[in-house]
Amino acid sequence: MSSPARSAGEVGRSATARQVLTADDLSRAVTRLAHELLEANKGPQGLVLLGIRTRGVPLAWRINEAIRQIEGAEVPTGAVDVTLYRDDLQHRGPLPLGQTEFPCPVDGRVAVLVDDVLYTGRTIRAAMEAVLEFGRPSAIRLVALVDRGHRELPIRADHVGKNLPTATDQRVSVTLAEVDGADGVFISTNSRGGDSEGGG
Numbered sequence: 527m528s529s530p531a532r533s534a535g536e537v538g539r540s541a542t543a544r545q546v547l548t549a550d551d552l553s554r555a556v557t558r559l560a561h562e563l564l565e566a567n568k569g570p571q572g573l574v575l576l577g578i579r580t581r582g583v584p585l586a587w588r589i590n591e592a593i594r595q596i597e598g599a600e601v602p603t604g605a606v607d608v609t610l611y612r613d614d615l616q617h618r619g620p621l622p623l624g625q626t627e628f629p630c631p632v633d634g635r636v637a638v639l640v641d642d643v644l645y646t647g648r649t650i651r652a653a654m655e656a657v658l659e660f661g662r663p664s665a666i667r668l669v670a671l672v673d674r675g676h677r678e679l680p681i682r683a684d685h686v687g688k689n690l691p692t693a694t695d696q697r698v699s700v701t702l703a704e705v706d707g708a709d710g711v712f713i714s715t716n717s718r719g720g721d722s723e724g725g726g
Contacts, residue, residue, distance in 0.1 A: 543699070547688060547711035552671070555687030556585065559669055560592035562685045567636060572664070574635045575603040578653050579624040581642040582606075584704035585671055589640060602629035606639070611652035628660055637663040642700040644670035647681035672711060674698050 547555070567573055570593050577586030583605045590603045607624035639653050654666055670683040674692045692698060692713060699712045 543712045543714040545710055545712050546690060547672075549703075549709035552687075552709045552711065555671060556588045557592050559671075559685050559687055560589050560596060563589070563638065563667075563669065564593060564596060566667075566684065570597050570599045570601050572635050573601045573638055574628075574630060574632055574663075575601050575638050575640055576606045576628070576653070576657065577603070578639060578641040578649060579605055579607045581700055581702050581705055582640045584702050585642060585669075586638075586640040589669065604629040606653050606656050608649055608652035608656055611655045626656060626660075632657060632661040632663045635663050637666045638669055639666065640669045642671045642702075643698050644668070644673045644681075644683050644686075645676055645698075647677045647679035650681050651679055671700060672698055 563573070564570060575586040575590055577583035586603050586605075590601050593599065593601050604627040605625065607626045609624065637657050639650060639657070641649065641653075644650065650668060657663065657666060667684040668681070669685045671687040672690050673683055673686045673688070674690045676692070676694055688711070690698065690711075690713070695715060697714050699714065701708055701710045701712070703709050
């Protein structure tokens, strides 16, 4: 999960930032993810898309739109905030709460978590806890725009837009027009280590 909103220009102006996905690349990745998801599920029936705040939410809606264009069907789409389920709250202190919005009951459905960057796996673990507290889906699947490796938990994405091997002292920043004003994925050196997921 990416960091709070900042302009794409701010990311791009970083002395060490290197763009690895353009807006066109990102659009193609979203379309491919929608096709893969439909193929794995044998259609859109029974799916519910749940974007992990912040940038997973617009990505989930983009996948929904791609599915609509492919199949002519809408998939229920909502948002999950993982703040209360994080395992590092005692180290981070209070964090702002976002809104969790389930568009329909998840019982018996395939709940598809959508996130921008998959890193340690801790954000995904927290998101799964949030979903399971709400109901009992038939399955939980994970769609990640970028998988940068360095997992700390045994979590793997079912569908990945871009596998992006990185060093632990690098930062992966995803910018989206809905949040940041422009689309792109950037890698930069982060002296503190980690990435834009905030531990995801």
